[in-house]
Every structure is written in structure tokens, then in C-alpha cells.
Amino acid sequence: MTAPLTPPPPPHEPSPQGAAWPPPPGGYLGVADAPRDASYGQDGPGMKTELREAAVVTVVLAVAGALLGVVWKWLAPSVPLVGDVVNGAWVVYLKDTEGEQAIGVDGTFTLLALGFGAVSAAGVFAWRRRGGVPLVVALLVGGLLGSVLAWRLGVWLGPGSDVIAQAKAAGKGVTFPAPLKLGAHGALLAWSFAALLVHLGLTALFGPRDPDPYGQDPTPKDSYGAPLA
DSSP, X not given: OOOXXXXXXXXXXXXXXXXXXXXXXXXXXXXXXXXXXXXXXXXXXXXXXXXXXXXXXXXXXXXXXXXXXXXXXXXXXXXXXXXXEETTXXXXXXXXXXXXXXXXXXHHHHHHHHHHHHHHHHHHHHHSOSOOHHHHHHHHHHHHHHHHXXXXXXXXXXXXXXXXXXXXXXXXXXXXEOOOOOOOXXXXXXXXXXXXXXXXXXXXXXXXXXXXXXXXXXXXXXXTXXXXX
């Protein structure tokens, strides 16, 4: 009687690259646990740090609105008015009814706000070279607050709103400047709009890239994980 011709079991094959069994958490894909800063989480700074940075950005942009208001008052064209006496009462009317100075006032504010938005977004990105919802919200809110402050400050620094008193002080038929006025209130959103677009663009082009979660090596390897020659 002969023994059955059963082949012996194959010898135990070692794990790839001498790794122990069972595999450690994360497998044998070569993903190393890099040390992290205690103040930063897996995806960036912690929420408290982001909120503090967003608060700083909001305050700085709101205060910068004062500079926008001063520059707007300085560069905005003057709208000429003329006073006259009709039936014993003072009346005020535009000297040039077809002039475009009023449109120029709104356009000057809009262009300046767009420039301030672009510069503020570039400054925030240079300070923190990354995106994040808190920073974006800070740019939007800070830009809006800065625009409102610039608008009210420019009006306050400009000619007085009592045009009758100015007409009397200037005299009959004498030209005097109209109060600084923002006719298109949608211009208050120009700063925030420009800041949002510029910051998103800079983050997309130059922001940090997320690491490959699998840590794949482009070098071709055999079935045991050894690189092919």
C-alpha cells in the first residue's frame, strides 16, 4: 500500500519588506505619521486659531475703510450747484444738467473699493498662504464694514448737506460743490466681491496642495513590493 501523493504545503512566505503580521494601522502603503504642530489639526490650524485670525482680518479691513473714505473724497469729482432766488425763496439746481459728475462719484468709489479688495485679499494670502471658510467670511464682512465706513466718512468730510445754507453763503449765481453722495449703494459690495475673487484665485494657484492619502510611489514594483530594475 502506497502513501497518497499529496504535495507538502508551501513554505510560509514572508511579509513584504519584512513587515510584521498583523499589519500596523494604515497597512503597508508607506504612509508615515508625520509630527504635527499642537496648534494645528489634520487639515490646518484649529478652529480657535482660524477664528482669531478671521477676527483680526475683519478689524483691519474695517479700519482700512477710513483710508478709502479719505481717498474717495480726494479723488471724487465735484458736482457743481448754483443757487438762485425765485419769488423771494432760495432754490438750488445743477449748473450742468447734462454733466456726468454724479456718475463719476459712484464710479470712483467703485474702482477704489475694487482696488482695496484686491490688495486686502493679496495681503491676507501673503500672511496666511491658505484658504479657509473663516478667512473668506472675514474678507467679506471686513470689506463690507470698510466700505460703509468709507462711505459715511467721505460724506462727512465732503461739503455740508445743507445746500440752501451753502447757496446763501456763496451768493446768487455762484457755483459751489454739492454734498458728496453715493447714489449706487451696490458699490458697497465691490470691496467684498473683489477680495473674494482674488483670494480664491490666489489660493487655487499658489495655495498648499493636499498630500496623497495613499502615499503611492510612482516606481513600478513587483508582487512583493520590491522595485523593478
